[in-house]
Amino acid sequence: MSAVAEDDLLVIDDLHVQFDTRAGVIHGLRGLSLTVARGETLGIVGESGSGKSVMAQSVMGLIDTPGEIVRGDIRFKGRSLLGPKGRSYGRKIRGRELAMIFQNPMTSLNPLMTIGAQIEEVIVHHLGKSAREARQRALELLDLVGITSPVSRLSQLPHELSGGMKQRIIIAMAIACEPELLIADEPTTALDVTVQAQILELINDIQKAMNLSIILITHDLGVVAQSCHRVMVMYAGKEMEEAPVGQLFSRPAHYYTAGLLRSTPRLRDSSDRLFSIDGAPPSLIDPPTGCPFFDRCEARTEECRMDPPAVTTGNQAKAMCWHV
Amino acid sequence: MTFLGSTMTNASHQGGFAGAASGAEARSGLESESPAAADGPILSVKGLGVRYPLGKRSFWGERTYFEVLDDVSFEIARGETLGLVGESGSGKSTIGRTILRRIERTAGTITFEGRDISDLGGEPLRKLRRRMQLIFQDPYSSLNPRMNVMSIIAEPLVVHGIVGSFAEARPQVLALLDRVGMPASAAERYPHQFSGGQRQRIGIARALALKPSFIVADEPVSALDVSVRAQVVNLMQELQEELGISFLFIAHDLSVVRHISQRVAILNSGQIVEIGARDAIYERPLHPYTQTLLSAVPEPDPTIKLARQDRKRAGGPVPDATGTGCRFLGRCPLASDVCREKKPVLEPKGVDHWVACWNA
Numbered sequence: 227m228s229a230v231a232e233d234d235l236l237v238i239d240d241l242h243v244q245f246d247t248r249a250g251v252i253h254g255l256r257g258l259s260l261t262v263a264r265g266e267t268l269g270i271v272g273e274s275g276s277g278k279s280v281m282a283q284s285v286m287g288l289i290d291t292p293g294e295i296v297r298g299d300i301r302f303k304g305r306s307l308l309g310p311k312g313r314s315y316g317r318k319i320r321g322r323e324l325a326m327i328f329q330n331p332m333t334s335l336n337p338l339m340t341i342g343a344q345i346e347e348v349i350v351h352h353l354g355k356s357a358r359e360a361r362q363r364a365l366e367l368l369d370l371v372g373i374t375s376p377v378s379r380l381s382q383l384p385h386e387l388s389g390g391m392k393q394r395i396i397i398a399m400a401i402a403c404e405p406e407l408l409i410a411d412e413p414t415t416a417l418d419v420t421v422q423a424q425i426l427e428l429i430n431d432i433q434k435a436m437n438l439s440i441i442l443i444t445h446d447l448g449v450v451a452q453s454c455h456r457v458m459v460m461y462a463g464k465e466m467e468e469a470p471v472g473q474l475f476s477r478p479a480h481y482y483t484a485g486l487l488r489s490t491p492r493l494r495d496s497s498d499r500l501f502s503i504d505g506a507p508p509s510l511i512d513p514p515t516g517c518p519f520f521d522r523c524e525a526r527t528e529e530c531r532m533d534p535p536a537v538t539t540g541n542q543a544k545a546m547c548w549h550v
Numbered sequence: 551m552t553f554l555g556s557t558m559t560n561a562s563h564q565g566g567f568a569g570a571a572s573g574a575e576a577r578s579g580l581e582s583e584s585p586a587a588a589d590g591p592i593l594s595v596k597g598l599g600v601r602y603p604l605g606k607r608s609f610w611g612e613r614t615y616f617e618v619l620d621d622v623s624f625e626i627a628r629g630e631t632l633g634l635v636g637e638s639g640s641g642k643s644t645i646g647r648t649i650l651r652r653i654e655r656t657a658g659t660i661t662f663e664g665r666d667i668s669d670l671g672g673e674p675l676r677k678l679r680r681r682m683q684l685i686f687q688d689p690y691s692s693l694n695p696r697m698n699v700m701s702i703i704a705e706p707l708v709v710h711g712i713v714g715s716f717a718e719a720r721p722q723v724l725a726l727l728d729r730v731g732m733p734a735s736a737a738e739r740y741p742h743q744f745s746g747g748q749r750q751r752i753g754i755a756r757a758l759a760l761k762p763s764f765i766v767a768d769e770p771v772s773a774l775d776v777s778v779r780a781q782v783v784n785l786m787q788e789l790q791e792e793l794g795i796s797f798l799f800i801a802h803d804l805s806v807v808r809h810i811s812q813r814v815a816i817l818n819s820g821q822i823v824e825i826g827a828r829d830a831i832y833e834r835p836l837h838p839y840t841q842t843l844l845s846a847v848p849e850p851d852p853t854i855k856l857a858r859q860d861r862k863r864a865g866g867p868v869p870d871a872t873g874t875g876c877r878f879l880g881r882c883p884l885a886s887d888v889c890r891e892k893k894p895v896l897e898p899k900g901v902d903h904w905v906a907c908w909n910a
Binding site: 451499506507 | 829
């Protein structure tokens with residue numbers, strides 16, 4: 227157990243999350259397992275409803291009624307984050323060893339507090355520093371995330387900053403306590419391409435400088451290709467495939483991954499027609515048994531109605547498919 | 551112009567009393583006019599400007615303005631798609647809505663189907679709205695949640711007096727649903743029962759209901775997932791081939807624009823910096839802003855590393871009172887003195903390839 231804890235910072239084991247809504251029970255996650263090693267960036271790719279954000283919220287302890295973790299385990303540095311003991315452990319590490327940045331920089335900052343007050347609050351609360359020390363640290367952080375004239379920024383309010391600038395502030399707050407794992411949920415989706423490129427570069431730089439582990443959640447395969455070491459593809463609350471980034475893009479094993487790659491428009495391709503996967507993801511209220519991609523898959527056979535096996539497709543690579 | 555003037559006075563006489571009958575007349579008027587203009591572009595925009603007042607420095611001071619659009623000119627041929635690309639705040643949506651006469655311009659002319667529509671008002675403007683439609687970005691907020699799909703698609707037909715009642719519109723609505731790949735059973739259902747892609751199909755069906763010749767599609771696929779996005783892009787291309795509709799396709803995603811457009815315009819801070827045939831723009835981008843944009847797109851291929859050129863910090867659009875100089879100045883690697891003093895104008899740099907830059 228301790229040997230495992232050395233390599234794998236985060237382990238998610240057969241996690242099931244459900245939401246009891248008026249329309250019925252939504253099966254948000256249906257047996258998800260993953261590991262994140264130290265210093266690695268794991269990309270999580272999936273369409274809306276695939277369960278990527280539910281996974282992040284489960285790790286951050288943000289699943290609240292009507293949501294419920296019904297089965298499985300989440301371990302950070304070998305210790306469970308679930309159960310009564312896990313909850314108090316979680317409270318201790320979240321915000322400190324475990325940090326998260328959210329998709330929309332426009333709504334993640336308090337509009338009534340200055341930038342300085344918001345960053346300093348994090349430092350004072352988690353690290354118990356004095357106000358003066360906190361201000362000093364805030365300046366260092368702003369410098370680290372590439373914000374010019376940090377002194378004057380500290381007294382500004384969020385509305386005075388652009389979207390990219392706000393996302394930099396949020397990154398500064400997330401790394402304020404030198405976390406070991408950073409979960410970034412669609413960190414660049416709301417930004418323009420040129421700003422997105424800057425933010426991705428910043429995240430990559432910080433990762434190298436701090437030897438951070440990152441879970442990067444995105445629907446954009448371009449973002450994954452540019453900044454992740456390993457990728458997991460999710461669909462309808464389940465894992466479809468995982469592989470090192472090079473392998474996933476050059477030799478996708480799962481038909482869903484291959485379909486996603488083919489339907490992604492490319493800048494260097496001037497063909498007039500895009501490949502498209504027919505149909506839509508299944509309902510999570512009454513999800514089908516067997517392979518969730520069944521209805522849309524070109525290679526489906528009768529056995530696909532049963533749960534597909536996890537086929538090893540290489541080092542640290544597997545695909546959940548009968549036809550690999 | 552005389553024709554235009556006469557219809558306008560006509561409309562002011564009829565005012566709000568215009569019924570279905572006069573609607574049919576005016577429509578036939580439009581149709582009889584179109585053959586004359588059939589060779590020309592469907593839409594031609596010249597020197598379009600939109601500005602918002604920013605207030606005065608002092609009571610006697612001069613009023614300053616924020617130039618949202620500055621001297622924008624382009625044409626769209628019949629059956630063609632012009633992709634309009636720019637970052638947030640560049641004025642992409644403003645161009646679309648100014649053409650549709652939803653936002654009032656402060657300079658320039660808009661010619662649609664050979665007819666100056668810049669100052670059209672009242673009934674003629676209402677008639678014109680049938681010919682040009684809008685597809686919205688967000689399929690979650692652009693459909694009325696309390697109307698069923700039947701009413702959503704039939705509403706424009708009823709409003710414009712093409713059918714007498716919602717019940718009468720049924721066959722047309724079912725045909726439209728079929729055309730956008732939705733089952734007839736969708737008609738009785740409500741927007742919340744559909745996914746994003748399906749809702750966007752409903753939005754497209756509504757836009758097609760009045761048989762427009764021109765559609766402004768404002769980021770129609772930005773909110774959709776990858777696999778569904780491809781379906782909707784392909785649907786729009788099929789519709790174009792079948793119905794000969796011209797599109798102004800507004801997007802910030804350069805890869806999608808490359809697939810759907812025949813021509814592309816790049817917009818920066820309210821000015822078109824480069825415009826031309828699709829492959830010319832993508833394979834030989836000449837304006838430093840176009841190059842910056844293209845270099846920032848992350849390729850879905852880990853072997854191609856991002857080689858972005860934008861080393862200077864991005865700034866938002868700067869309110870420009872004087873209007874002198876190039877608006878890309880602050881971020882431009884090629885900036886020189888002339889860029890500060892004189893506004894660059896679009897100049898031909900190849901076959902259907904125009905660039906507004908002093909140093910390109």
